[in-house]
Amino acid sequence: MDRLAVTFDKSRTAFAPRETVYGTIRWNLDASPRHLELSLFWYTTGKGTRDVGVVQTQRLDKPGAHGTKDFSFTLPESPYSFSGRLISLIWALELTSSPGSEIARQEITVSPTGREVILDTPR
Amino acid sequence: MKAKDNPFAVERVHAIRYRLQNTTFERLLVRLHDMNYRGAIVGPEGSGKTTLLEDLRQRLEQEGFKTRLIFVNDTCPLDTPACRRLLAEMTRDQIVLLDGADLIRRSDWAIMKRYTITHAYGVVITAHHPGRLPTLLECTTSPELLREIVAELLPQGHPIPAELLDSLYQRHQGNLRACLRELYDLYARNDHI
Numbered sequence: 001m002d003r004l005a006v007t008f009d010k011s012r013t014a015f016a017p018r019e020t021v022y023g024t025i026r027w028n029l030d031a032s033p034r035h036l037e038l039s040l041f042w043y044t045t046g047k048g049t050r051d052v053g054v055v056q057t058q059r060l061d062k063p064g065a066h067g068t069k070d071f072s073f074t075l076p077e078s079p080y081s082f083s084g085r086l087i088s089l090i091w092a093l094e095l096t097s098s099p100g101s102e103i104a105r106q107e108i109t110v111s112p113t114g115r116e117v118i119l120d121t122p123r
Numbered sequence: 124m125k126a127k128d129n130p131f132a133v134e135r136v137h138a139i140r141y142r143l144q145n146t147t148f149e150r151l152l153v154r155l156h157d158m159n160y161r162g163a164i165v166g167p168e169g170s171g172k173t174t175l176l177e178d179l180r181q182r183l184e185q186e187g188f189k190t191r192l193i194f195v196n197d198t199c200p201l202d203t204p205a206c207r208r209l210l211a212e213m214t215r216d217q218i219v220l221l222d223g224a225d226l227i228r229r230s231d232w233a234i235m236k237r238y239t240i241t242h243a244y245g246v247v248i249t250a251h252h253p254g255r256l257p258t259l260l261e262c263t264t265s266p267e268l269l270r271e272i273v274a275e276l277l278p279q280g281h282p283i284p285a286e287l288l289d290s291l292y293q294r295h296q297g298n299l300r301a302c303l304r305e306l307y308d309l310y311a312r313n314d315h316i
Contacts, residue, residue, distance in 0.1 A: 045126055045127050045132045045133065045134050046126030046127070046129065046132055046133065046307075047126065047129075047133065047304065047307050047308075047311070048133065049133070050133055083125035083126060083127055084125070085124065085125070085126060085129075085311040085312075086126055086311065087126050088125055088126040088132075090127060118125075
């Protein structure tokens with residue numbers, strides 16, 4: 001088992017804007033961290049400077065060395081997941097423990113169609 | 124190719140850390156100590172100065188030092204009022220890491236250089252040219268280094284011809300950042316080279 005894990009109900013990874021994302025976090029560490037933090041955020045990647053927007057964070061203090069907990073996040077209206085040649089916008093949930101450098105990240109797609117929007121660049 | 128799949132996307136490039144040549148971080152820290160924690164990382168554009176400064180910060184913090192990293196660039200200039208604010212906020216236990224010291228006006232730098240002797244634990248700058256502080260390390264690049272970095276970024280089994288990399292290196296006069304940006308564009312235009 002991974003030391004930190006994020007899973008979604010019904011293994012879904014595509015959601016519509018304003019939909020609520022349900023899932024579970026699992027942790028199996030050597031010692032109890034001070035806290036676990038689960039963040040819903042988006043970031044851009046591509047050629048230019050990276051942009052990040054943290055939408056919501058849930059914190060679990062003194063969670064013990066191992067355990068599970070259900071979570072839910074309501075997605076905002078925008079931005080949608082998209083990709084072009086120069087920039088992609090990616091949504092993700094990330095679970096981190098502190099202190100420590102453990103990270104578990106799961107990417108999701110946020111768009112009305114359930115698929116990322118493709119920006120068509122003319123050649 | 125989608126930006127997120129491009130092997131030369133910015134966060135993948137940023138994940139490549141500085142490769143010290145002919146020295147180690149331990150030796151670099153000893154040298155910095157011997158220089159009273161006042162030194163310059165010198166090198167041309169795209170030679171890894173900022174990357175090295177970030178890596179040095181991490182090492183210094185691991186050693187228990189407090190650091191403050193300041194980026195000076197065209198979009199984030201350090202003009203005289205900003206320089207004065209920075210000096211006012213400085214604490215004696217901090218090592219100030221200043222990226223882009225060339226862009227600070229000479230008169231402001233003269234004040235900062237003097238002030239940090241007594242009001243900071245140390246100051247490490249990056250600069251294109253030597254002279255603002257004694258040189259801690261000179262960053263250099265080579266065609267071999269470009270090849271190594273590209274090999275690390277590319278998926279296995281999709282090499283880029285060495286001649287192409289060498290010609291990129293020559294054209295950009297050793298600026299690895301510019302080489303990697305051009306490779307991003309090449310991959311963005313084609314699914315593979």
